Amino acid sequence: MWKTFFEELGAEVVVSPPTTQVMVSEGSSRVVADTCLPVKVFLGHVLSLVDKCDYIFIPAVRSVKSKIYNCSKFLGLPDMTKAVIPESPPILDIEIDVNKGKRHLYQAIYKLGRHFTWNPFKVRQASLAAWQAHLKYRQLMSSQGLTPPQAIAKMTGEVELKAPTSTQATIALIGHPYILYDEHISHRLIHRLEQADNKVLTPEMLTTEELESATTRLVGKAHWTYEDEVVGAGVHYLETRVDGVIGLMTFGCGPDSQMMDMVHRRAAKLRATTFMSLTLEEHTTEGGVVTRLEAFLDMINRRKRRQIEVCV
Amino acid sequence: MRVGISHLGNLSIMIKAWAQRLGGGLILPPANSQHTLSLGAKYSPEGLCLPFKLSLGNLIEACELGADTLVIASGAGICRLGYYAKTQEQILRDLGYNFEMISLNLSKDRLLGLIKLSKRLSNNASWFRVISALRFGIAKQIAMDKIERVVQKVRAVEQVKGTANRLYAKAIEAIDNADDYHTLKKVQRDYIDQLNHVAKDTQANPLIVGIIGEFYVTLEPFSNLNIESELGKLGVEVRRRTFISAWGKFSFFFNYLGLDEKSKIHKAALPYLKRDVGGDGWETVGEKVLHAKEYDGLIHLAPFTCMPEIVAQNIMSSTKENIPVLTILCDEQMNRTGMLTRLEAFVDLLKSRRRARNNTQHKGR
Incomplete structure (x- = not known):
């Protein structure tokens, strides 16, 4: 969406490459140790862009829905980057907060556009185009069951996707998109599950309404921006009886420590679906993740076999 | 109605006074202790912060004493506090306690909410x-x-x-x-x-150290291993902005009138942090900037994994104001000896800084 926006305004967009180990370690060397992993990775990405561009765009996303806020780390992101990476190019930071009313939002977008053009109509056109692109992207994911990287690839027309083959089990992954789809951090979890002939479901494959109603069933009104992805998706998948749910979170994530616990307790109460929570950090080794994954899949398979035996 | 609450510094005395005058049954859990902490830490998700664990411990102890109504402060803030009530309620229910949970939203209902709640808990005592x-x-x-x-x-x-x-x-x-x-x-x-x-x-011309950081751990001596008294033993004068009465005064009365005690602090923080990051993060950065001239050093207290304070901690190290800051993260693993060693080293550092400054002043004359 932002890419369309800037390109419409005639800017060239440089997107940072996929995460590497170097990025993670460089990012973590800049901040205090107990900063959460996503922030460290983020800073690694910024560092990789330092010489490549004139501006870096880091919005402070305060809230995108009324009375639901994002976590502190997102709010402080532009300022924190400025503080720990003094050599970075000028940062384009705008504050997105729908609680302050539409006017505030429009002004923020306009202010952002002013860096590229003086013409307010051009900014308006660009944002409309960006919004269309975003809607198309959302629709691709929820209707066709694509993961965000797949959807982006499809939109830019890069690859033709092959239809999923026969499946052993259906596994739902819940967690923040920046963890699930980061192949380095999550140790290619999605790929590994698919290799083992499992069908993978992610929060983005549900519609907003499904997510919201599931969140409401467990905790009432959401408090965090990402609550729908974790609690909503978790509850939805637990109740629709998929074969297993894996909750992915990172060490030091404040909201997750609470939300994942709620999902965990729900899973324990339902006693129907196998649930595993994986906590990732920069020291997590691939071997450890793979072992736990294998054990988890074995458990699901055994459970399925037993159910069949009972039926017979 | 037997109401259970959690501790925060000497807040319980104020609440006890309310309860005595209103005739409501207040179940005051025992003061924070190692037992409280172990209870809280045992049943909390591991990644949660110390204030959560301690207050959960308090509530469990209150339930053990027979409380049937629990009051928890919450806020619309961006920190995890807003979510405490939901998680704690779930944990306590899973432990099998039976109670009614009342979460008092201090940032929304303000004083009126507190008055209404007291009226309700005291079986409709008169407004007066x-x-x-x-x-x-x-x-x-x-x-x-x-x-x-x-x-x-x-x-x-x-x-x-x-x-x-x-x-x-x-x-x-x-x-x-x-x-x-x-x-x-x-x-x-x-x-x-x-x-x-x-x-x-x-x-004596004592060193002056400011205590800044998160609300709970600066106010609850148990959670910071009584750091102020330890500093006192080392001959250091402690200053701190956070007091319950000062906080109440502003957030319940003066802020309505457009007086904000924090606006000065926020202004000072602006060059480094442009917006509220929840909790006390903004204030922490601002106070460093404000007090750089008047204090000898600052001690930054934060619970382990506290989100706003991590942001503040990262930003603070790059501000140009030159004042030593010692960050102490409080969690259930903290031990006294370790903290004392760090405090002693910090105080030594401040002393030598002051000596160096005095020497250059003498030479200048």
Whole structure:
């Protein structure tokens, strides 16, 4: 969406490459140790862009829905980057907060556009185009069951996707998109599950309404921006009886420590679906993740076999 | 109705005063202890912060004592506090306790919410009684905080270490027992007087250290291993902005009138942090900038994994104001010896800085 926006305004967009180990370690060397992993990775990405561009765009996303806020780390992101990476190019930071009313939002977008053009109509056109692109992207994911990287690839027309083959089990992954789809951090979890002939479901494959109603069933009104992805998706998948749910979170994530616990307790109460929570950090080794994954899949398979035996 | 609450510094005395005047059944859990902490840590998700664990421990202990209504403060803030009530309720229900959970949204309902809640919990006492009870409790809180400010000064220079602490403990007990405004005033005057007459080292020119950081851990001595008194033993005068009475005064009364005690702090933080990051992160950065000239050093207290304070901590190290900051993360693994060693080293550093500064001043003359 932002890419369309800037390109419409005639800017060239440089997107940072996929995460590497170097990025993670460089990012973590800049901040205090107990900063959460996503922030460290983020800073690694910024560092990789330092010489490549004139501006870096880091919005402070305060809230995108009324009375639901994002976590502190997102709010402080532009300022924190400025503080720990003094050599970075000028940062384009705008504050997105729908609680302050539409006017505030429009002004923020306009202010952002002013860096590229003086013409307010051009900014308006660009944002409309960006919004269309975003809607198309959302629709691709929820209707066709694509993961965000797949959807982006499809939109830019890069690859033709092959239809999923026969499946052993259906596994739902819940967690923040920046963890699930980061192949380095999550140790290619999605790929590994698919290799083992499992069908993978992610929060983005549900519609907003499904997510919201599931969140409401467990905790009432959401408090965090990402609550729908974790609690909503978790509850939805637990109740629709998929074969297993894996909750992915990172060490030091404040909201997750609470939300994942709620999902965990729900899973324990339902006693129907196998649930595993994986906590990732920069020291997590691939071997450890793979072992736990294998054990988890074995458990699901055994459970399925037993159910069949009972039926017979 | 038996109401259970959790502790925060000496807040319980104020609440006890309310309950006594209103005749409501208050179940005061025992003061924070290792037992409270282990209970809280055992049943909390591991990644959660210390305030959550301790207050959960308090609530479990209150439930054990037979509380059937639990009151938890919450806020619309961006920190995890807003989510405490939901998670704690779930945990306590899973433990099999039966209770009614009331979450008091302080940032939305403000004073009126508090008054309404007190009225409800006291079985519909008259408005007059509710308000006068609240007022008396607040008077106690103000008295305690006034005495504590004096104690912070005396601790640094007293000749027999521990005198001020002893007096402070006695004062709190006396305030707790005070039954009317007259006694309360007398107690306050008496103890401030006594504190001023403690034998002091008149030569001493104590170092001044500001305590900044997260609300709960700066206010709850158990959670920071009584850091202020330890600093006092090292001959350091402690200053801190956060007091319950000061906080209440502003967020309940003055902010309505457009007076914000924090706007000065926020302004100071602007070059480094442009917006509120929830909790006390913005204030932490601002206070560093503000106090760089007047204090010798700052101690930044934060619970482990506290989100706003991590942001603040990352930003603070790059500000151009030159003042040493020691960050102490509080969690259930913290131990006294480790903290004391760090404090001693920090105080040594501050002393040598001051000496160096004085020397250059002499030469300059």
